[in-house]
Amino acid sequence: MLCVVTCLASTTASAQAASTERIELSGGLRWNGPVTIADAAATENAPSGSTRPLFSTTTTLARSWLASAIIGVRLSRVLRAEFSAAYGTATMSSRITADAEQIADTTVRSPLTQITAEAGIQVQLPSWKRHTWKPFTSAGVGYLRHMYAGRTLIESGHDFYAGGGLYYERTPTRPKRLKASGLRLDLRGYLLRGGVLRGTDHRFAPAVLATAFARF
Amino acid sequence: MGRALHVAVAVALLVSCSRPASAYLKFGYEVNGTQRTLKWTTTPVRYYVTAAAVDGVSATQFQATIGKAFDAWAAVPTSSVAYQFMSFTSNLPGEDDGRTTLGFVHEPALDRVLASTSYLIDDVTGDLIEADIFFNSVFAWSVADAGDRTRWDLQSIATHEIGHLSGLGHSDIGETEQTATGRRVLSTGAVMFPIALGLGDISGRTLEADDIAGISDLYPDGTFNRSTGSLSGHVTKSGRGVYGAHIVAFDTRSGAMVGNFSLSSSGQFSIAGLRPGPYIVRVEPLDDADTESFFDITDPTDINFRAAYFGRLVVVPRGGDSGNVEVKVVAK
Numbered sequence: 117m118l119c120v121v122t123c124l125a126s127t128t129a130s131a132q133a134a135s136t137e138r139i140e141l142s143g144g145l146r147w148n149g150p151v152t153i154a155d156a157a158a159t160e161n162a163p164s165g166s167t168r169p170l171f172s173t174t175t176t177l178a179r180s181w182l183a184s185a186i187i188g189v190r191l192s193r194v195l196r197a198e199f200s201a202a203y204g205t206a207t208m209s210s211r212i213t214a215d216a217e218q219i220a221d222t223t224v225r226s227p228l229t230q231i232t233a234e235a236g237i238q239v240q241l242p243s244w245k246r247h248t249w250k251p252f253t254s255a256g257v258g259y260l261r262h263m264y265a266g267r268t269l270i271e272s273g274h275d276f277y278a279g280g281g282l283y284y285e286r287t288p289t290r291p292k293r294l295k296a297s298g299l300r301l302d303l304r305g306y307l308l309r310g311g312v313l314r315g316t317d318h319r320f321a322p323a324v325l326a327t328a329f330a331r332f
Numbered sequence: 333m334g335r336a337l338h339v340a341v342a343v344a345l346l347v348s349c350s351r352p353a354s355a356y357l358k359f360g361y362e363v364n365g366t367q368r369t370l371k372w373t374t375t376p377v378r379y380y381v382t383a384a385a386v387d388g389v390s391a392t393q394f395q396a397t398i399g400k401a402f403d404a405w406a407a408v409p410t411s412s413v414a415y416q417f418m419s420f421t422s423n424l425p426g427e428d429d430g431r432t433t434l435g436f437v438h439e440p441a442l443d444r445v446l447a448s449t450s451y452l453i454d455d456v457t458g459d460l461i462e463a464d465i466f467f468n469s470v471f472a473w474s475v476a477d478a479g480d481r482t483r484w485d486l487q488s489i490a491t492h493e494i495g496h497l498s499g500l501g502h503s504d505i506g507e508t509e510q511t512a513t514g515r516r517v518l519s520t521g522a523v524m525f526p527i528a529l530g531l532g533d534i535s536g537r538t539l540e541a542d543d544i545a546g547i548s549d550l551y552p553d554g555t556f557n558r559s560t561g562s563l564s565g566h567v568t569k570s571g572r573g574v575y576g577a578h579i580v581a582f583d584t585r586s587g588a589m590v591g592n593f594s595l596s597s598s599g600q601f602s603i604a605g606l607r608p609g610p611y612i613v614r615v616e617p618l619d620d621a622d623t624e625s626f627f628d629i630t631d632p633t634d635i636n637f638r639a640a641y642f643g644r645l646v647v648v649p650r651g652g653d654s655g656n657v658e659v660k661v662v663a664k
Binding site for chain 1: 505506507517518519520521529530533534535580582583584585586587589608609610612614616638639640641642643644645646647648649650652654655
């Protein structure tokens with residue numbers, strides 16, 4: 117009986133010493149890779165049922181930087197729920213080529229603002245280097261909004277992401293409210309739908325997040 | 333009914349400049365000092381068909397094919413226009429009988445005119461009384477589903493003329509080249525382009541974005557103005573407005589093209605009925621058809637400039653206008 121009580125007491129003490137942080141706050145930058153929005157040609161009907169292009173276009177959303185913030189809530193030792201938001205500007209550009217009346221190739225542009233709000237799950241993977249480096253995987257879904265210059269038009273859509281990353285984590289010698297802090301790097305693949313893509317088009321885009329975090 | 337004003341498409345029509353905020357190339361006319369847009373004030377538009385056959389087309393086939401052409405316009409979801417076949421008649425198109433009549437007429441003197449639309453307007457009230465379409469039986473016609481390479485497709489030509497019957501003018505979305513014997517059509521991007529593609533072509537049976545925007549602008553349904561937007565501005569050359577420039581708004585995501593013209597001495601233009609989103613704006617001179625196919629012969633149309641693109645993407649909002657777009661062109 118005494119041995120059992122002692123063993124139980126040891127287990128409880130061990131649990132209290134590990135992973136007491138509940139909330140993680142991260143802030144930093146997110147880099148979105150370029151996205152091809154559409155390849156469209158201005159075509160007209162030609163004799164015998166064929167078509168004739170007047171000119172061709174390729175429209176893209178250029179790579180961009182956004183300010184990013186993440187709130188994580190610990191669900192278990194390896195599982196964390198995450199809520200993130202990002203805000204930034206980007207440029208939509210259309211490259212016009214092969215004009216039938218020999219107008220020189222040209223590129224026309226328009227700026228827009230991007231906003232995303234996402235929810236996802238993060239799964240901690242076994243750490244290494246004395247718990248300093250902690251890899252993880254993550255996945256989630258979000259809402260995205262593209263606002264053209266002057267808020268003339270707002271288009272909304274959704275995104276789905278999956279990826280992973282790495283924490284570089286430092287624990288205070290005498291942790292009080294701050295349980296851990298450090299740097300976080302996320303590599304994500306996004307599937308975008310709607311927004312500037314309009315309709316049911318899907319596009320893939322890479323993203324990299326570099327943030328500083330603190331856990332409480 | 334007051335004295336009737338008989339107006340033919342090819343002759344005395346003026347381009348309407350009375351509604352620049354939402355202008356599309358519509359027909360306009362002046363009655364008692366007031367500029368009016370040519371359109372039907374009540375629908376369905378009731379029409380009659382001349383009970384006459386030509387080689388290859390019976391009267392019944394003619395009526396059925398005409399019906400398909402009317403259906404194409406009536407099926408535009410953003411337009412409220414409707415048409416109703418009343419009956420066969422022994423009257424010919426062009427007779428001032430108060431009835432809109434379509435039929436074949438033998439016109440050997442008009443050997444370059446496949447078909448034509450004429451209007452009868454009450455010059456006291458300004459109301460449109462009737463609009464007749466004749467199809468020139470000098471030419472060989474076909475109603476074959478897949479077309480006939482040796483004959484003109486009746487449904488395609490009828491679809492174009494019914495656009496006129498409904499109040500639409502010509503579109504300049506198309507390309508031609510001048511040859512020793514006249515103009516040769518290279519391509520068309522709208523049913524309302526003034527020159528037919530050629531024998532056997534059936535592409536004219538299908539409305540393009542430009543046609544759809546035009547009929548919707550004339551006869552909008554309840555959602556049209558709320559769900560679409562417009563793109564407007566000026567075309568200038570050396571600081572002065574250009575009259576008669578052709579402006580095309582190209583939807584970068586769908587590839588749809590909708591066009592209009594600068595219809596004032598300041599070079600002002602407006603293209604309505606556009607799906608919200610970013611557009612490329614292209615400006616070109618009116619050199620793919622005779623200017624008389626679009627404007628009155630006395631209008632000061634300027635074709636001495638090079639085609640050009642506007643230097644940025646223009647965003648068309650939902651239920652609103654893009655704001656002034658000034659496209660600067662240079663002389664050839």
